[in-house]
Amino acid sequence: MSPTLAQRADALAAALDAAGDRLPSTVTDAPRALLTRVRERAGLSAEHTVVALAGATGSGKSSLLNALAGADLAGTGVRRPTTSHPSAVVVGSPPGGGDPGPLLDWLEVARRHAVAAGPGLPAGLVLLDLPDHDSVVVEHRERADRLVARADLLVWVVDPQKYADAALHEGYLRGLAGRDDVVVLVLNQADRLGPAERDAVLADLARLAAADGLPRARVLAASARTGDGVDALRDLVRVAAERRESTTRRFGADLRAAAREVADACGTTASRRPRAVVADGLVDALAAAAGVPTVVDAVRRSAVRRAGAHIGWPPVRWL
Structure with missing residues (x-):
């Protein structure tokens, strides 16, 4: 054992x-x-799984979180960076109980939304919308870094233009080497690419992840605008929350x-x-x-x- x-x-x-x-x-x-x-994490609710959506400016983290939650909860807009403070979506109440309040206090997330559990989103799931990790505002980057270190499952949202950005790979993914089980890479805005281009970018993203020490990290394409790939990501997040293993693995x-x-x-x-x-x-x-x-x-x-x-x-x- x-x-x-x-x-x-x-x-x-x-x-x-x-x-x-x-x-x-x-x-x-x-x-x-x-x-x-x-x-500190061991002393907080074991019934909740914290899934953080992280990414660069303009990658569409907030739009993807809204698509996952099925509601317009995270603010989006053309002004960048849009997300200056993290926000949380807390899904239902887990069968074993557990108050998410102390956990969210530990995460230092003040903006909180409660939604009912459904077929795609199990009770006990906590979705976080992180500030941009490449923000020009130091405080925004520090908030993102703190939550990256505390989340149970990390969903890195990238776009076709900046998926190979050194700020992501050298600054974050290489430091997560060996944590394949709790790292997911999502190519958002995939609707902007043709099928052949999308497959090529996904293959290159997987290659870069392997070079970063994450050969088994899950890589998938999605579009918050059209909804393509959102169900696959929702299923992945649902399984992680239902198994409640992400905290231990991370x-x-x-x-x-x-x-x-x-x-x-x-x-x-x-x-x-x-x-x-x-x-x-x-x-x-x-x-x-x-x-x-x-x-x-x-x-x-x-x-x-x-x-x-x-x-x-x-x-x-x-x-």
Whole structure:
């Protein structure tokens, strides 16, 4: 059985404590901030799944959110950036209860809309419309960055003109490498392209995502204006909300990545042994954070069985 999210967080915290001040703050600050986020999220409603629609100026995030919700809830317009503050659409009340208020307070989302659950939108779903990540206003970018780090499932909305923009790939997607399960790339405004052009852009977008470390990220085309592809995206979001696994997958991947970064900073490679003073518990804790002990134990048992079959005392070996 793989380690739980709490076990991973405890193991990473033990590793950071074992390292003490031997690692620079540039290495430990981000993991410690992550641990705070994980523990704060764990104390909030587990019945709600937070799906964030992120993207650049003019990509159509707000229009796509309105199409998903089936109502004109998020403001749209020609003035850019349109979304200066995040807004949330809270769908129904989940069967297990759970007040979304504290969760939205933690996300720092003041603009909230409540809609009834339906066949396409299950209760417990929280849709966020994020500010533009490439906004010229620093505060807008900071709000978007904070929510990107806290959302359970990230839907990146791109358009045919800027889908390959370095601000997206270098600034965000590469930092999400290994989180394929909780990253979706949506080519919005696909109605502006012919069928051949759309397929070519989708293929190139998938290629860029693989180069960013997201080879299994889901890529699809949609049009908020015509409705094409909206049902497919709604189904994907619905499944994520009904399974309620996105939170664990998102933060579990974050913890594994942080554990690897700390381990790399310790020099735990075959050619570079860690200092003895750091090795006392640090390596074990990092391995636990990354889920290594389960694999190691399975390999050990398998090796013992094979060795006994080959060189054991014949009567015992036969038994």
